[in-house]
Amino acid sequence: MQADLSPVIAATAQWLTRAFPASGGALASALCEVQARQAVTVAAWLRYPTAMDAALVDVAGPGGSARLDWVTGADASLGDGVDVHAWRTWDEVVASWAASLLTDPELAALAVAALAEGTHSAGAPAEFRRLVAPDDSDQRAAALLRHPDLLAPVAELHHSQLLDLLHPGRTLIA
Template structure:
């Protein structure tokens, strides 16, 4: 069975950095990619907390970037050549949505990293996700689009409630 989340993490992080590219040169691109990868890793580990969950994902597949492309308008840029990007089939919409939520809210990101202690992927160490949970000025500047709440809102809103349910099981909503 396929219990490795790395194809989903790589593809989903790539989708995020293409949809919300870095502002600047090579260093900015690298900083943006690190932040996207950290957010996607936390989101994927929360979404698929056990080896069995990851194995089931490997068998069923993550679903691809179709809806995400439509929501962000990227489907128009793809044109008819969608086959040229086979990696897009490994994009997980829920993971991308959760990652978008984490990128726009460092406090939520810190709670998510803490919640990783419940899963089998990580000890939930905040240090390994510093660029996600405590971005400095260079991180924020490099990933200005990737962390912009208004730009990420359509993606974050797709599955934000599921993330909040995962981080706050049994919570009561006040209307």
């Protein structure tokens, strides 16, 4: 059984592209969305590496959005009496890890390499070029989405967990 993470991936990528929109027209929006989706896919596959993990997310639901909205200031723009939490299915940890990957190409390459150990990438090989080696048009389209200072509040939420996963037993140098 291959559990489906696509609802979490789609919703988290959508949240990222709305919080950090493309700069430009339709092509820029598409390029930005592809980069967000690739980063979120890698993050989700790392976070939920087995079919059982993904199935549990399907049953229990992802982490939610309240803290992400608060960190980015989106909660102030929702207005009174608007129940937006019912349709929000993105995952805070996945969003944080994706933000880390979007702002650090070396970490993104390490994360993509780590996917070989999981079950999601079995079968057809996945392509993550726009995440790990964005060209100039990718960079321009996703200027906000890849801006380290803008993404820092989101990336820092769970950055240490991602580093622990990708660098087990690492030692911090003070």
